[in-house]
Amino acid sequence: MRFLQIHNYYRYRGGEDSMFEQICAVLRTHGHAVTTYTQRSTDVQGSGKKLKAALTGVHSPRSEREVRRMLRWDRPDIAHVHNLYPLISPSVLRACSDEGIPIVMRCPNYRLVCPTGVLLRNGKPCELCVGGHEYRCALVNCRGNLLESTAIAGRSFLVRAFGMISKSVTRFIAPSQCVKQRLVQAGIDSERIDVVPNMVPLPAVTVDPSHGEYVAFAGRLSAEKGLETLLDAARLIPHVPVRIAGNGELLDSLQNSAPSNVTFMGHLRSDKLASFYAKARLCVVPSIWLEAFGLVPAEAMAYGLPVVASRMGALPEIVDHDSTGYLFEPGSPEQLAASIEQLWSDPQRCRDMGLTGREKVKLEYSRDVYYTRLMRVYEHVLEATESAYTEIRRTVHSV
Structure with a gap:
């Protein structure tokens, strides 16, 4: 044709x-x-x-x-x-x-x-x-x-x-x-x-999130991405390391208000992003806008990570609650923190959800x-x- x-x-x-x-x-x-x-x-x-x-x-x-x-x-x-x-x-x-x-x-x-x-x-x-x-x-x-x-x-x-x-x-x-x-x-x-x-491209290597060292966020640092909710959630779980990859207009204000367990990684190229995901236990997507698709959670699932995402836009179509990750109400740091804690304290659950998510990407988004x-x-x-x-x-x- x-x-x-x-x-x-x-x-x-x-x-x-x-x-x-x-x-x-x-x-x-x-x-x-x-x-x-x-x-x-x-x-x-x-x-x-x-x-x-x-x-x-x-x-x-x-x-x-x-x-x-x-x-x-x-x-x-x-x-x-x-x-x-x-x-x-x-x-x-x-x-x-x-x-x-x-x-x-x-x-x-x-x-x-x-x-x-x-x-x-x-x-x-x-x-x-x-x-x-x-x-x-x-x-x-x-x-x-x-x-x-x-x-x-x-x-x-x-x-x-x-x-x-x-x-x-x-x-x-x-x-x-x-x-x-x-x-x-x-x-x-x-x-x-x-x-x-x-x-969504399927990486050749699958990560094992059960050995992950931190909670990962990747994306533009702007208001609609829900980063204030993530920082508030991080304050509720100070024992859980959170790493944020990306740049944007909110970088300075977020750095000034972030708790000590949050680290900003700056913008990461695709090759560095793979390494970033490889050492994570789970990925969070706390968006407060109507995501049209949700490329970040799909990419994280492709690597074999479980995803905690807000119930906004197309995100519930990507993340299957209690199967490939958890969904929480947008703007609720309490629910986000609880979902993170639930996965952080159960490495095997992270691994199982990650494998299920990768299989979904293979079957639906290849x-x-x-x-x-x-x-x-x-x-x-x-x-x-x-x-x-x-x-x-x-x-x-x-x-």
């Missing part, structure tokens, strides 16, 4: 950029022809260019023209769209539709229901805009810059009101049931949404499983497209 993969890289590289590249790679590995159309947000510097990007985020003549040319030169079976903002815009969908190319759109965040894409405001969950209320993003100044907040609110309103995405895309892919539910709230028919969890699920979506799209063409031909011949 032939695919056109479309993605707007973020200014700072993240999980969505990595998933785009992994999807292209796994398709090529299986012998498919993959062409990419990409732009990079690093090209957007300064307030003037940001404002222009907000406007072209609704319609970019350049992107539409370039994609249309690509489609005519090398016609794909399917166009697979990832991130469209701020430079590519939904106008490329019109080019695909005009050329008769079915479209699959992967929705790794909440962009279709929230102008910022994260359902988060001031470090707390926020669903003010869900249901067609994008203007509230400007009213409460979500971005902290009224011009930017108004621009992205206007962009989201126009895209939704004119059906630029909803009327063009054949099928949507959500990484979790949590994201699918929000897409349905945005008015997208649930029958058009397939849940395909992200792929590259091969992802490829099979993705191809099922593609095949469904092509079958539906062929069925539609057959019906059109039948109607034309009957006239």
Whole structure:
């Protein structure tokens, strides 16, 4: 099969950029022809260019023209769209539709229901805009810059009101049931949404958490990650060492308020992260926002670690309570501390849960499983497209 993969890289590289590249790679590995159309947000510097990007985020003549040319030169079976903002815009969908190319759109965040894409405001969950209320993003100044907040609110309103995405895309892919539910709230028919969890590489080596020396946290040090809850929990269990890997805007304040059993490791590259997990007894994910998938707990499980995570967003879909770890109520240091203590005092339980978690990753999140699920979506799209063409031909011949 032939695919056109479309993605707007973020200014700072993240999980969505990595998933785009992994999807292209796994398709090529299986012998498919993959062409990419990409732009990079690093090209957007300064307030003037940001404002222009907000406007072209609704319609970019350049992107539409370039994609249309690509489609005519090398016609794909399917166009697979990832991130469209701020430079590519939904106008490329019109080019695909005009050329008769079915479209699959992967929705790794909440962009279709929230102008910022994260359902988060001031470090707390926020669903003010869900249901067609994008203007509230400007009213409460979500971005902290009224011009930017108004621009992205206007962009989201126009895209939704004119059906630029909803009327063009054949099928949507959500990484979790949590994201699918929000897409349905945005008015997208649930029958058009397939849940395909992200792929998670399985490390060659499995760690033995029963000999672990500390509790591990890995991630961005920002308010939505629930680090205040983790520090409060650490104070309740001073005999348990906690190590935090990552950087972010809260680093200084967290270091100043952390109890003595908490150590900050800074940012760790992927090779160092493997060593970090190898010496841990368990991993904690105390998020207080609606995680769209939960890559950190899935990666920790892939290494063979049990995970203690909050009941937020997609995390309960990743962590099976009392099987691959424990779930606790978000924002509750008492419950978090109790769950940590329960595992810390039972090394064998840590080992058993870790093995169960690794097996879950192998069965549900491996590259091969992802490829099979993705191809099922593609095949469904092509079958539906062929069925539609057959019906059109039948109607034309009957006239």
